[in-house]
Amino acid sequence: MNIAHTIFGVFGNATALFLFLAPSITFKRIIKNKSTEQFSGIPYPMTLLNCLLSAWYGLPFVSKDNTLVSTINGTGAVIETIYVLIFLFYAPKKEKVKIFGIFSCVLAVFGTVALVSLFALHGNGRKLFCGLAATVFSIIMYASPLSIMRLVIKTKSVEFMPFFLSLFVFLCGTSWFVYGLIGRDPFVAIPNGFGCALGTLQLILYFIYCGNKGEKKSGDAEKDEKTVEMKDEEKKQTVVNGKQDQQV
Numbered sequence: 001m002n003i004a005h006t007i008f009g010v011f012g013n014a015t016a017l018f019l020f021l022a023p024s025i026t027f028k029r030i031i032k033n034k035s036t037e038q039f040s041g042i043p044y045p046m047t048l049l050n051c052l053l054s055a056w057y058g059l060p061f062v063s064k065d066n067t068l069v070s071t072i073n074g075t076g077a078v079i080e081t082i083y084v085l086i087f088l089f090y091a092p093k094k095e096k097v098k099i100f101g102i103f104s105c106v107l108a109v110f111g112t113v114a115l116v117s118l119f120a121l122h123g124n125g126r127k128l129f130c131g132l133a134a135t136v137f138s139i140i141m142y143a144s145p146l147s148i149m150r151l152v153i154k155t156k157s158v159e160f161m162p163f164f165l166s167l168f169v170f171l172c173g174t175s176w177f178v179y180g181l182i183g184r185d186p187f188v189a190i191p192n193g194f195g196c197a198l199g200t201l202q203l204i205l206y207f208i209y210c211g212n213k214g215e216k217k218s219g220d221a222e223k224d225e226k227t228v229e230m231k232d233e234e235k236k237q238t239v240v241n242g243k244q245d246q247q248v
Helices: 002-021 024-033 043-057 067-090 093-119 123-143 146-155 163-182 186-212 215-247
Strands: none
Touching: 002 067, 002 163, 024 067, 043 067, 043 093, 043 123, 067 093, 093 123, 123 186, 146 186, 163 186
8 A cells, every 4th residue: 555655746746847847838928929929827826826825735844744745846846837927027028017916816825724724723633724725826827727728629620738737637637646645645645636626627628629720810910911912913904904095
């Protein structure tokens, strides 16, 4: 049982690391274009909060045998902080204010949870409080891409829902869900079971609409090409009419 628990924990660390690094493709595009375009910045501070609370929950003085939870979420917290800072740098003013407000709330919530659990609670009370906090915000983190899923359905395009991000949401949620079941830890199993289900929905949406990616741009190109052709025809007709007038 302990071996299986460790194996799924290690696999969870690996998939979670890929999940944290998956948005690097998106941020490479943001840095290159110097614009956040229609990408949502909400998932990154929400993921940061999940990482902070989960890393805190996995510490030995809060819950036992969850060191693997702390190591990967501590790493994730650093990575997500970098993402948030980059997004703030390139986001338009209105979006920047919104994301900075969420980022500030994230730090305030984590600070409150950490201080209350450290100085006001002990033993099972501390584990219960931190576990509930981590569970609630883990579910919120997994739910944050719902706005992008709605955009995919509305536009029938997956341009702003990267495939690898959806894939690793599914893999990460599944591995930690099994880890939580084996370790009989509902605070790990419940939110990651939700993440597994949401990741499945994202992949289904991707395979439904992946063929429409860039279709609009292709249509615009064809439209522009037809416009040019029409203008050329008009010019030719003008020249012909001019020659006929000269002959008359």
